[in-house]
Amino acid sequence: TQAQIGVTGLAVMGRNLARNLARNGFSVALHNRTPARTRSLVEEHGDEGVFVPAESVADFVAALERPRRIVIMVKAGGPTDAVIEELIPLLDEGDIVIDCGNAHFADTRRREAALREHGLHFVGAGVSGGEEGALLGPSIMPGGSKESYATLGPMFEKIAAQVDGTPCCVHVGPDGAGHFVKMVHNGIEYADMQLIAEAYHLLRDGLGASPKELAQIFAEWNSGDLESFLIEITAEVLGHVDAATGTAFVDVIVDQAEQKGTGRWTVQTALDLGVPVTGIAEATFARALSAHPEQRVAAQKALPGPGSVPQADRETFVDDVRKALYASKVVAYAQGYDQMAAASAEYGWDIDLGAMATIWRGGCIIRARFLDRIKESYEHERPESLLVAPYFRDAVAEGQESWRRIVAHAAKAGIPTPAFSSSLAYYDGLRTERLPASLIQGLRDFFGAHTYRRVDKEGTFHTMWSEDRREVEA
Numbered sequence: 001t002q003a004q005i006g007v008t009g010l011a012v013m014g015r016n017l018a019r020n021l022a023r024n025g026f027s028v029a030l031h032n033r034t035p036a037r038t039r040s041l042v043e044e045h046g047d048e049g050v051f052v053p054a055e056s057v058a059d060f061v062a063a064l065e066r067p068r069r070i071v072i073m074v075k076a077g078g079p080t081d082a083v084i085e086e087l088i089p090l091l092d093e094g095d096i097v098i099d100c101g102n103a104h105f106a107d108t109r110r111r112e113a114a115l116r117e118h119g120l121h122f123v124g125a126g127v128s129g130g131e132e133g134a135l136l137g138p139s140i141m142p143g144g145s146k147e148s149y150a151t152l153g154p155m156f157e158k159i160a161a162q163v164d165g166t167p168c169c170v171h172v173g174p175d176g177a178g179h180f181v182k183m184v185h186n187g188i189e190y191a192d193m194q195l196i197a198e199a200y201h202l203l204r205d206g207l208g209a210s211p212k213e214l215a216q217i218f219a220e221w222n223s224g225d226l227e228s229f230l231i232e233i234t235a236e237v238l239g240h241v242d243a244a245t246g247t248a249f250v251d252v253i254v255d256q257a258e259q260k261g262t263g264r265w266t267v268q269t270a271l272d273l274g275v276p277v278t279g280i281a282e283a284t285f286a287r288a289l290s291a292h293p294e295q296r297v298a299a300q301k302a303l304p305g306p307g308s309v310p311q312a313d314r315e316t317f318v319d320d321v322r323k324a325l326y327a328s329k330v331v332a333y334a335q336g337y338d339q340m341a342a343a344s345a346e347y348g349w350d351i352d353l354g355a356m357a358t359i360w361r362g363g364c365i366i367r368a369r370f371l372d373r374i375k376e377s378y379e380h381e382r383p384e385s386l387l388v389a390p391y392f393r394d395a396v397a398e399g400q401e402s403w404r405r406i407v408a409h410a411a412k413a414g415i416p417t418p419a420f421s422s423s424l425a426y427y428d429g430l431r432t433e434r435l436p437a438s439l440i441q442g443l444r445d446f447f448g449a450h451t452y453r454r455v456d457k458e459g460t461f462h463t464m465w466s467e468d469r470r471e472v473e474a
């Protein structure tokens, strides 16, 4: 028999994606550079469905029905190109190559164009949900041509997570759109985690609460507006006790955060697009700061903190932190959505923002109750910013005073809250009627003759600063 789909790259992600496909009734051809992985998959899980293992790429390609659908799930970057190069001469016009790894969207655009030259479809598909999601139902964000989605979509929609009967998979848009959206998803994930970490830090140092008490607080939060996978697992991690020492697990972990690069890509791309993703940027930089132990040790010795630390009323403080977290989270999502909208306009992707919230409701790491609200906001209101959509505007307005108290408390207590603070600054920046950008423009004109526009008439102007300060039309 010929397999309906093939998966090459059978490490944790590819292996589980292949099993998910087989469990859903699709026959799956299997390949991995090192054949031992292919064999062990068949040995351990061969009874879950129809697998067609192959040791060579040629046998793998020959095992597939046409047009072929080939999922690549290898380490992103050079390995993906190596696999594509090996496949190209073996494929026929109309075949579909799907990269489910975490590729940079610019690489996906390049690969899509190159394969199009060969008459092949290339689909860059973002897959979120980690190991478990790949097996039980991830959130899938496929890019590429509409034509390729027509044959691939039904399979992906079947293996994706389902929320209220709707699959967490939709055709995002042409070429790199899927990987772009996956990148922003990961960027938002960085911001979400940083905000949770700041909330934890504030409660721990501001109240002196124990990890066990904090696990309780996060578990309670998970039954309200903040309900989400990340809040749920925060309660789990904080409640976990290290078996070796009997102390809280969070206290035995080295406090230096690592990163694989998608947060950094999100920020780099946002800079190019001119979209302020301050929440994601602060989250990425906070990880970088944590990872510089030499500087931190030097600063711990050299830099004084505040003399006296303000006292907090426990109940009010916990409630304030919760509201500050929610408001900051809305800012992070608003910024991420702005970035997707900007890229969609730049590259002509026509991304449906409401649909992105729909497919993030399940399967992925940032799955959360409030994505239902984001979906509704973009479907019905097309807001200029998520922050001005009535539901979120009201929710943030309700938490605003708490948010300000928390940021002020953090500053007075010397607790670093870069994401909370920058999100509030963004909120105030957006709502401020006259920004000091006018002064910036004046300075730019002074030293560089960069010109400025006036509030009272059309045109571009320059002041002759080094002469008689006459204003001329530029």
Ligand code: NBP
Pocket (backbone or CB within 6 Å): 008, 009, 010, 011, 012, 013, 014, 032, 033, 034, 037, 073, 074, 075, 076, 078, 079, 080, 082, 083, 100, 101, 102, 103, 127, 128, 129, 130, 131
């Ligand atoms: P890894 O990212 O660890 O990659 C290991 C796989 O790549 C193995 O199958 C390996 O084959 C293969 N490979 C390498 Br390395 N170099 C190769 C080459 N030159 N030619 C052919 N194959 C090569 O696996 P993973 O953690 O399963 O992730 C797969 C993809 O999914 C990555 O792009 C990752 O970013 C993405 N992703 C991961 C997660 C997650 O939670 N882990 C979530 C979402 C997306 P070998 O067995 O012969 O060494």
